[in-house]
Every structure is written in structure tokens, then in C-alpha cells.
Amino acid sequence: MFETLKEQPADKILQLMQMYREDPRETKIDLGVGVYKDASGNTPVMRAVKAAEKQLWEVQDSKAYTGLAGDPAFADAMIGLVLGEAVARENIAAAATPGGTGAVRQAFELIKMANPKARVFVSDPTWPNHLSILNYVGIETVTYRYFDGETRGVDFDGMMADLADVTSDDVVLVHGCCHNPTGANLNLTQWQAVIDLLLEKGATPMVDIAYQGFGDGLEEDAQAVRLIASSVPECLIAASCSKNFGVYRERTGLLMAISNDSSRKSLNQQSLNFLNRQNFSFPPDHGARVVTMVLNDPALRADWAAELEEVRTSMLGLREQMAAELQRVSGSDRFGFIAQHRGMFSRLGAAPELVQKLREDHAIYMVGDSRLNIAGLNTQTVPILAEAIVKVGM
Numbered sequence: 001m002f003e004t005l006k007e008q009p010a011d012k013i014l015q016l017m018q019m020y021r022e023d024p025r026e027t028k029i030d031l032g033v034g035v036y037k038d039a040s041g042n043t044p045v046m047r048a049v050k051a052a053e054k055q056l057w058e059v060q061d062s063k064a065y066t067g068l069a070g071d072p073a074f075a076d077a078m079i080g081l082v083l084g085e086a087v088a089r090e091n092i093a094a095a096a097t098p099g100g101t102g103a104v105r106q107a108f109e110l111i112k113m114a115n116p117k118a119r120v121f122v123s124d125p126t127w128p129n130h131l132s133i134l135n136y137v138g139i140e141t142v143t144y145r146y147f148d149g150e151t152r153g154v155d156f157d158g159m160m161a162d163l164a165d166v167t168s169d170d171v172v173l174v175h176g177c178c179h180n181p182t183g184a185n186l187n188l189t190q191w192q193a194v195i196d197l198l199l200e201k202g203a204t205p206m207v208d209i210a211y212q213g214f215g216d217g218l219e220e221d222a223q224a225v226r227l228i229a230s231s232v233p234e235c236l237i238a239a240s241c242s243k244n245f246g247v248y249r250e251r252t253g254l255l256m257a258i259s260n261d262s263s264r265k266s267l268n269q270q271s272l273n274f275l276n277r278q279n280f281s282f283p284p285d286h287g288a289r290v291v292t293m294v295l296n297d298p299a300l301r302a303d304w305a306a307e308l309e310e311v312r313t314s315m316l317g318l319r320e321q322m323a324a325e326l327q328r329v330s331g332s333d334r335f336g337f338i339a340q341h342r343g344m345f346s347r348l349g350a351a352p353e354l355v356q357k358l359r360e361d362h363a364i365y366m367v368g369d370s371r372l373n374i375a376g377l378n379t380q381t382v383p384i385l386a387e388a389i390v391k392v393g394m
């Protein structure tokens with residue numbers, strides 16, 4: 001049977017991770033996969049997470065199954081974090097998933113189940129795995145313009161022109177904050193215009209929010225998703241705890257299906273539960289439980305928010321240093337956008353050959369579309385990167 005298996009396309013981000021591991025050069029710099037690293041290159045367990053895990057070890061007396069949608073307390077805590085008071089709880093069906101990717105996957109399956117004709121509009125570019133999973137699930141994708149190669153900001157006119165083609169069968173996938181891979185984001189006026197267009201067309205938004213707290217702050221980063229969820233009749237939200245709680249390997253995420261008609265909640269919930277049961281049965285619990293403890297304990301929550309703020313501001317500092325350093329070595333302002341971008345990533349907008357040159361000649365690893373992970377830098381490596389960028393002719 002297995003002789004019929006075909007080679008699957010490699011995931012570019014994971015492939016790069018492997019290449020980096022195998023590179024023996026001591027000076028190598030990893031700006032690839034989206035994992036936060038501190039100034040010493042470590043991805044620490046956050047203080048509040050560690051404290052909650054210790055408490056959990058003391059008090060947990062069973063590892064029996066939770067529910068198909070996970071522990072409802074996790075959903076409540078995450079809904080509070082992502083949506084605040086924007087949507088009445090009775091309108092939200094939610095299920096814990098294995099990470100944000102799990103939420104994305106379950107959302108696509110729900111879309112397919114609800115409307116086999118649905119197409120999903122995705123930004124060009126988007127996180128490559130969005131396209132890969134959509135393709136795997138068998139959903140037609142349509143791209144909308146997003147990144148302006150000149151300004152390295154959002155091509156808002158292009159985006160609106162392309163979204164004018166959506167129909168009431170379609171879903172429009174957006175990044176709630178910290179767009180991956182570009183780092184370029186809409187402002188609230190632009191979000192409102194997108195919402196108005198979707199309302200006019202009757203299309204359904206799906207928000208992927210994987211970096212809340214990495215951009216302009218925990219509340220600020222949630223403004224777009226809250227505006228969307230409170231304005232449209234129905235939407236989907238895939239939220240990840242991997243980055244903002246640093247629980248990458250615990251696989252902690254939540255999928256929300258929102259209908260402003262609360263009579264739909266029970267069917268929405270049942271469908272989410274059903275999909276979990278088909279795909280993996282009960283979602284992982286450890287990360288979700290720890291996140292719940294952190295969010296529900298005022299002291300742990302305050303410490304977590306403070307540490308997340310340190311992470312955010314350190315990345316902003318690196319962005320500013322990088323923009324200033326590039327201005328110095330290139331003698332031009334053309335890299336000023338790096339300080340304007342938000343989140344973990346910036347897309348430099350350079351040709352793949354130059355990205356390859358950076359890797360081969362300078363042992364600097366970034367994704368082939370010239371996405372760099374700002375958190376992979378520190379104050380010492382910023383000048384090295386700036387020098388190399390200019391040297392390879394980016």
C-alpha cells in the first residue's frame with residue numbers, strides 16, 4: 001500500500017528550521033520560524049506559566065478526559081482575552097484545539113461542512129500553511145492583494161478592489177494583528193471599510209489571531225477582531241496561545257464560531273464538538289489549563305502581561321535599532337518600514353536569490369520570501385544583519 005505514497009511538498013518554514021540546525025557555522029543567525037527568542041537566543045518558559053505549572057502539579061488529582069470542546073473555563077478565559085465584552089457570551093460557540101493551527105484546520109472543516117461552495121479569500125501573501133491546509137481540505141482559495149512592494153505597507157486599494165469579488169458564499173481570512181509574513185497592518189478606519197464591504201456582500205470573515213500582545217499591546221491588538229465580531233452576523237476566530245503564552249509545544253488554541261443569533265449557538269457548538277471528535281477527540285489540556293490559571297489569577301495575569309510587554313517592547317526596540325542601523329549603512333531611508341511594521345515579522349521585499357545569498361554567504365536564515373523574525377535578533381546581531389543586507393544588495 002505505502003508504495004503509492006508520493007513525496008509531499010515541504011513546508012518552507014520547517015525546512016528552513018532543519019537547514020539552520022544542520023549548519024555548522026558558529027556565527028549563524030536564525031530569523032526563520034516564528035518563535036520568540038530573548039537576547040541570549042533562548043525561548044524561555046514565561047514566569048507565570050512556570051508558576052501555574054507548579055501549582056497545577058500540586059493540585060491536579062486527575063487526568064481523566066475533559067469535554068470534547070475542552071474545559072469550558074479555558075474558552076471563557078480566552079474569549080475574555082480576545083473579545084473582551086465585544087460579543088455576548090451566548091452568541092459564541094468555542095472549542096479548544098491543538099494550537100492555533102488546529103483552530104485554523106477545524107475552522108476550514110466547519111466552512112466546508114457548512115457550505116461546500118465556499119471559497120476562502122486569503123491575503124497575498126499569507127502564512128503558507130493557510131494555503132496548504134485549505135488545499136488539503138479541498139477548499140478553493142482566492143488571493144487578495146495585500147502587500148505593497150514599494151512602500152512595504154498594506155496595498156489597501158488593491159485589497160478592497162479584490163475583495164469586491166466576494167459573494168455571500170465566501171469567507172475572507174484576515175490576520176487579527178501582526179500580519180504574518182509581512183508585519184504590515186490595517187488601521188481601524190481601514191478595518192471598518194473592510195467590514196462594511198463584507199456586510200454589503202454578505203461574506204463571512206474568519207480572523208486568525210496568533211500574536212495578540214506582540215504588536216501594539218494586548219488590548220490594542222484585539223481592536224480589529226472585536227470590531228469585526230461585534231459588527232457582522234457571523235464570523236470565525238482562530239486564536240493561538242503559542243506565542244503570547246510561549247506554550248508552543250503544548251498545542252493550545254481556541255476556535256470560536258460566532259452568530260449574532262444566539263439560537264444558532266447550540267448547533268454551532270455541536271458542530272465544533274463533532275469536528276474535534278472526528279479529528280482527535282479531546283483537545284490537549286495541559287497548556288489550556290495553565291493558560292486558564294494564568295488568566296484567572298490576578299497576580300499571575302499581571303506578571304504574564306508584564307512579561308509579554310517586555311517581549312513586545314524588546315521587539316520594538318530591535319525594530320528601531322534595525323531601521324536606524326540600515327539607514328546608517330545604506331545611507332538611505334528605504335528600510336524605515338521595519339520600524340513601522342508590527343509583530344514578530346517583517347517582509348523585506350527582497351528577491352529569493354538575495355535571501356539565499358544571505359544564508360550562503362552570511363549564515364543568516366530568513367524565509368525565502370524575505371520574511372525575517374525580529375525576535376531572532378539581539379542588539380549585537382542587528383548591525384551584523386544590517387551590514388549583510390546591504391552587502392548582498394537588498
Ligand code: LMR
Nearest residue numbers: 013032033034035127180
Ligand atoms: C511561523 O509562521 O513561523 C509560525 O507560525 C510557526 C509555524 O508553525 O509556521
